[in-house]
Amino acid sequence: MSDITATDAVPSAPRKGSLLEQDARTKRRNAAETRFKMYGIIAVTLGILALVMLVVSIVSNGASAFQQTYITLEVDLPEDRLDPEGNRNRDQMARVSTFGYGPLIGEAMEAQIAALGIEIEELGNPGDIVSKEAPAQLRNFVLANPDVVGSTVTFEFLANGRIDGYMKDRVTRATALLDKNVSPAQLDLTDALGEAGVLEKRFNWAFITAPDASGQRPEAAGLGVAIVGSFYMMLVVLILALPIGVAASIYLEEFAPKNRFTDLIEVNIANLAAVPSIVFGILGLAIFINFAGLPQSAPIVGGLVLTLMTLPTIIIATRASLKSVPPSIREAALGVGASKMQTVFHHVLPLAAPGILTGTIIGLAQALGETAPLLLIGMVAFVREFPAGPPEGFFDPASALPVQVYNWTQRSDPAFVERASGAIIVLLIFLVIMNAIAILLRRRFERRW
């Protein structure tokens, strides 16, 4: 029992005056009471305020990542420059590098400006407001459709990151003066093109589907590879952690004798749940990569590490839901002659399934947001190629959503802050969906005995 220290209580003198009037001491005590309650309200408010600030900060920084500025241009594709041999042979056309395509875009831009009658001084090369990604984009298109050579095609190019920033109010004329990558003249051109409808801001699907891009072209960077990588890892976690976790819980809850070994397992599970995630990364690096020789940056290694991290969560949830199945069910099954194993697999497990599923989804959601261990197993690498389909794809290099966020925060171009926040929004949307499914499952199937 707690030992309440008896403060030296002085018996108070008989009370004078009206009972309805508070004396000084009562007032003080009541004031203390109100203060104490206020502290509680302040604490709760601070907690909620922190949540609101967090969400507002991420959303206000990242919402613009879902919009992107595009420039529509009509590009001439002259045969003498793109296909000198004139036979539309893809291999021979591939000898023209992206540098051969760059001037075409500049010329198309000049033609467009002339057609619109825009005149701006000190503009330099007007093609510079188009993304550096554009020549590659054009080249891929031409190589995929060799027949367009010699004609004029209408093409949509990404605008340069700074121009995009101007459209999103991140870049202003004042900052443009200090920035060697963009000039106020280019911003004038942007305004003029915007009025003419050549340049516009639209929803940015490429942000979700495109692979990452290098540090100089934030406008082209997307989450495609990261989403695929995260999806593969979640698949590995689901395939491994669910059966192993359920099997372990069944053993511990239904079969394990009370002995040293069982105690050891119990203590281990409790501790694993609290081991810092970075330690799991060290484990993955030492065992899966250095010892077992699995490839770096591969979703399979990430999946294995996350499986080990998720197991305690799934085991704890599964055991709770196995425990909540009333003993009468087991006794009834045993009573009609089922073996212990049949009782568990035919009756207890199906009844516990909703709880297990909920726990698994919550465990997966945790794993999806985990970053630190993935940094150590090489998922930070710059990956532009989409991994192959499963099962080979599990061994191909890939990125992961939270790691992509980390990657983008490490780049110098300020446009990547917007990308990172946008990636967080995507990540949070996935988490909200997963948690909502878990809550729905619980509401729909949870049974109170």
Added chain:
Amino acid sequence: MPTLWLVLIILALAAVGYVVGRQRALASSGGNAKLLHSLPSYYGANVSFAVIIPAIGLLILWLLVQPAWIQNRVADMIPEGAIPEGATLGLVMSDVERVATGLNLAVEQGAMSEEDASSIRTEFTDVRQRLGEVGVALGSNVDAPVLRAAQRYREMSATGNTWMTVAVLAAALFGFVSSLAVTKAGFRARNTVERVILIMLMVAASIAVLTTLGIVLSMLFETRNFFQQYPWTSFFFGLEWAPDFRGNSNLSIIPLLWGTLYISFIALLVAVPIGLFAAIYMSEYAGPRVRSVAKPLIEILAGIPTIVYGLFALITVGPLLRDYFAMPMGLGESASSVATAGVVMGIMLIPFVSSLSDDIINAVPQAMRDGSFGLGATHSETIRQVVVPAALPGIVGAILLAASRAIGETMIVVLGAGAAAAQFDRGLGELVNPFEAMTTVTVKIVSQLTGDTDFAAPETLVAFALGLTLFVITLGLNVLALYIVRKYREQYE
């Protein structure tokens, strides 16, 4: 034969085994299932298990052992003189492996015939160029011994794979035949199958132990390597952290530990009062409606990934603290600082402290509160003098758990705290300035182990020693906290 195909064949055989075993059992009782000891499906499952378990077990074992064995044999082929100055046998062996994969690829793509691949000699062909054509880039020219070793490596892996296929299929077939042989009406199929399942469940449960073992062993092994190259006294008692990949580094844990503990301290300074008061308010004062809204809202904070908090620190809290506190007070100009990481980590820990304390406060028996009210105490006096003292051990446990979280947290400090280690020779002022950038144990583990790492250098291996220290500290805190919490719970049950 590719491993995937082998697995598929085994699974197909198991499926066939299920059907055949079932039918054989039924046939042995003349089609009357009542005469069987177990349900017919158990006889089928018994055959399936007998096919799958030995075959897959052998396959996994073989896949684990074969590369190591071949490497050992091939390493013997490389003479002492073939190892260039400054390289190790391990580096040469990885070259051998790369050449072998290159040859395989070349054969696969038809750039080389099978005979060519096993007979080319460095004297006649530029192997590096030939392999470059198929997309295998080699760092240096291929020596004759390396090429011969690679060819031997290929040969041995090919033979090994053939033998593996034969052995695994033989194991599967043996299981198939032997289990069918015992399938008779009197055979206790259910007992056998259930015993096998029980063993599988047990193995699954042991994975937790294996994981812990794996963590401890992998770190112990590399930490031993580290301490062979770097004196442990300097690691634990030195005062400077200055890694230098050209050698002569100072790798002491003290500056990192200082940063870790300082940031954790600030985090607890934020999280404990807010979390505790929130818990008290929600369990003692709030009505059910407020509670049902506020509690889940605060607990959302616990479900947010740490990378989100990291970004929050980097783009919002850091600049905010710098512009409104550090710069006006002249305490620093860095956005990443102890205070940034500490405050954000504190926010992360609020739900952790509040929900644990909430449980513990709710566990205090109502009779104690009633007694206090009966003596005329106000609500807050009851809480301060009865409820909190009674719940104190549990609350201390919760705080210890939160502290262990804070010490092991990585992403928030990576993005919010900075990369420079605390410098003890610059005086106390900089050490305790909360607006100074400071780094932690976890940040340094990340920075020493990402990128190109050389697992022979102490600058890389130190990460394992740091990891082990971190593991021991957090484990100690957790065990202590769990012990206190459990002890306390027993008190009122």
